[in-house]
Amino acid sequence: MKVFQRIHAALSSVRLAVVLITFIALTAGLAACIPQGRLPEYYIHSFKAAAPVLLLLGFDHFFRSFLFIMPLTLFTLNLLLCTVKRIRRHRGTTTISSYGPDLIHVGILLLIAAGVLTLFLREERQIILAEGQSAQLPGNYIVTLKSFETLRYADGSPRNWRSEIEVFRQGRILSKKTVGVNSPQRVGYLRLYQFSFGSEQTAVIGGWGREIRLAVGERFSYGDETFEVLGMDTKKLTLTLRNSKTGITKVLRLGDSVGVGKIRGFSSRTISVLQGVYDPGFYPAVIALLLVILGLGLTFTPKILQQLKETE
Amino acid sequence: MTFATVAFAVLILALVSQIVRILPGRSGTKIFMPLLLPASTILLVIDLVLRSIRISFVAVTNTYEALTFLSAALGAILSWMQFRADRDEKRAKESRYVVFGGSLLMFLFLALASSPLVPNTVRPPVPALRSAWLVMHVSLAFVGEAFFAVSFIAALMGLLSSEPDRRRKMDRLTYTAIAVGYPIFTIGALIFGAIWAQFAWGRYWGWDPKETWALVTWLTYTLYLHLRISGSRRRKLSQVVAAVGFIFTLFTFFGVNYLLSGLHSYG
Numbered sequence: 212m213k214v215f216q217r218i219h220a221a222l223s224s225v226r227l228a229v230v231l232i233t234f235i236a237l238t239a240g241l242a243a244c245i246p247q248g249r250l251p252e253y254y255i256h257s258f259k260a261a262a263p264v265l266l267l268l269g270f271d272h273f274f275r276s277f278l279f280i281m282p283l284t285l286f287t288l289n290l291l292l293c294t295v296k297r298i299r300r301h302r303g304t305t306t307i308s309s310y311g312p313d314l315i316h317v318g319i320l321l322l323i324a325a326g327v328l329t330l331f332l333r334e335e336r337q338i339i340l341a342e343g344q345s346a347q348l349p350g351n352y353i354v355t356l357k358s359f360e361t362l363r364y365a366d367g368s369p370r371n372w373r374s375e376i377e378v379f380r381q382g383r384i385l386s387k388k389t390v391g392v393n394s395p396q397r398v399g400y401l402r403l404y405q406f407s408f409g410s411e412q413t414a415v416i417g418g419w420g421r422e423i424r425l426a427v428g429e430r431f432s433y434g435d436e437t438f439e440v441l442g443m444d445t446k447k448l449t450l451t452l453r454n455s456k457t458g459i460t461k462v463l464r465l466g467d468s469v470g471v472g473k474i475r476g477f478s479s480r481t482i483s484v485l486q487g488v489y490d491p492g493f494y495p496a497v498i499a500l501l502l503v504i505l506g507l508g509l510t511f512t513p514k515i516l517q518q519l520k521e522t523e
Numbered sequence: 524m525t526f527a528t529v530a531f532a533v534l535i536l537a538l539v540s541q542i543v544r545i546l547p548g549r550s551g552t553k554i555f556m557p558l559l560l561p562a563s564t565i566l567l568v569i570d571l572v573l574r575s576i577r578i579s580f581v582a583v584t585n586t587y588e589a590l591t592f593l594s595a596a597l598g599a600i601l602s603w604m605q606f607r608a609d610r611d612e613k614r615a616k617e618s619r620y621v622v623f624g625g626s627l628l629m630f631l632f633l634a635l636a637s638s639p640l641v642p643n644t645v646r647p648p649v650p651a652l653r654s655a656w657l658v659m660h661v662s663l664a665f666v667g668e669a670f671f672a673v674s675f676i677a678a679l680m681g682l683l684s685s686e687p688d689r690r691r692k693m694d695r696l697t698y699t700a701i702a703v704g705y706p707i708f709t710i711g712a713l714i715f716g717a718i719w720a721q722f723a724w725g726r727y728w729g730w731d732p733k734e735t736w737a738l739v740t741w742l743t744y745t746l747y748l749h750l751r752i753s754g755s756r757r758r759k760l761s762q763v764v765a766a767v768g769f770i771f772t773l774f775t776f777f778g779v780n781y782l783l784s785g786l787h788s789y790g
Contacts, residue, residue, distance in 0.1 A: 225753045232742050232745055232749065236738075236743055239735055243730075243736055243739070247730070333726075368646065368647060368649075370653070392650035392653070392723065393654045393722050402725060404724065486725055488726070490725070490726070496717070503709065508706070511702050511705070515699070515702055518699045518702065
């Protein structure tokens with residue numbers, strides 16, 4: 212029994228907290244100076260003789276390594292036991308400020324739990340759209356990019372990037388939204404962020420009463436024939452097309468025929484890169500942070516007031 | 524000539540006047556001397572307000588503006604300490620040393636801000652920085668760091684002093700400065716920073732070098748507070764940790780910006 216009591220006392224001690232905080236701070240600080248997630252060759256080239264040690268200890272993916280997870284788990288246990296011990300000790304205490312550190316501790320425990328939720332359940336997907344294009348999202352939502360614009364300051368530098376989108380479900384328009392930097396929008400369970408933008412080359416094909424623009428990887432159908440763009444060279448003005456029906460691949464030039472149409476030219480178009488994120492850890496993290504703020508207020512306000520009183 | 528340049532010149536005068544006041548037998552208050560440090564601080568605030576008007580946003584979005592803001596925050600704390608020291612002769616001497624040390628730090632920050640290492644061109648912020656959360660994140664983080672700067676000077680003076688009474692006073696000042704700075708830094712750097720990151724990039728934490736080093740700084744001050752509660756025998760060690768905490772604060776600000784790359788490279 213005494214052995215368990217000793218283990219419990221050691222695991223809930225401030226001394227262990229001090230050792231773990233020091234270890235986590237030093238190793239995390241070191242890991243932040245080493246680029247994460249590169250190929251082993253990078254570390255061998257950059258860190259020479261130290262590379263085998265770094266790779267063995269997991270410093271190439273430190274925040275998912277044993278050397279980080281293990282002390283963090285021990286720290287969580289230490290914090291949990293210490294908090295329970297403190298709350299038991301304070302039971303019946305009338306001063307609310309004595310619960311301040313407990314609230315901070317509970318907030319940090321909840322934050323670690325939120326981090327675990329994020330680590331295992333977070334979803335992320337990129338949606339790359341040119342104006343007029345659509346993409347299907349989970350929950351049978353369809354998002355169509357109506358327009359993409361760059362807002363600029365007077366000196367010409369970018370002020371914001373905005374994507375005007377329409378959200379459809381079962382053929383019905385549900386809403387029109389504007390996704391901008393710092394202003395994400397919710398579609399189903401995903402939150403859409405303005406992640407990036409760029410441009411891509413397109414071939415202009417027309418001649419049967421309409422005109423279409425196609426980028427590499429896109430297809431178009433005419434009658435029972437479907438054509439897929441396999442490649443494009445805007446310097447040589449050539450387009451590599453595969454006829455899905457016949458299986459024949461051809462390299463065509465500007466003015467050549469495609470079905471009943473013709474290649475009329477090449478141009479570039481702007482694409483918007485949206486990032487869809489689902490993170491079930493965020494709201495628990497917000498609650499955790501609110502607890503930490505409340506705990507900080509309860510802990511430090513009386514101490515600061517007392518210090519000021521003493522110096523009067 | 525900008526208001527920041529005038530503020531820098533006034534700060535040099537304030538430093539000279541502080542040296543005069545620290546000298547033995549020269550502790551008497553002169554009418555204009557105590558006003559130099561607040562004047563320098565006010566000039567820095569005016570500089571930031573004018574820049575904010577020019578960019579139509581709160582001017583805390585690049586290294587120059589951050590250094591100016593940090594110096595102004597530190598100047599405000601030191602002015603208040605100086606004001607109190609002039610009214611309490613018992614602790615006037617110690618406070619004046621800390622005010623002098625803090626003013627030297629302020630001088631170094633402003634010297635760095637005026638160096639070619641830090642461009643001071645007035646530019647509007649990039650889209651990701653146009654957020655109220657960013658303003659609260661940066662400004663509160665720097666106010667917290669200004670208190671850490673005071674704790675650093677007090678901790679150093681406590682460590683270097685051989686007089687037990689001065690060591691005790693400096694220990695208390697170190698603790699008070701951290702007790703004020705720690706919650707402000709926590710809320711600003713970590714909490715509001717996480718909320719801003721969620722709005723800007725869709726993730727509240729990403730182990731970016733700046734985020735990680737801000738956490739390391741926070742853990743160091745957390746360590747200080749835990750050393751304090753675990754007994755007075757560790758008072759000297761806790762002062763060493765307080766001093767190291769500010770060195771980490773500086774590394775988080777400058778070292779990460781200049782040596783490591785990440786999402787905060789513009790900061």
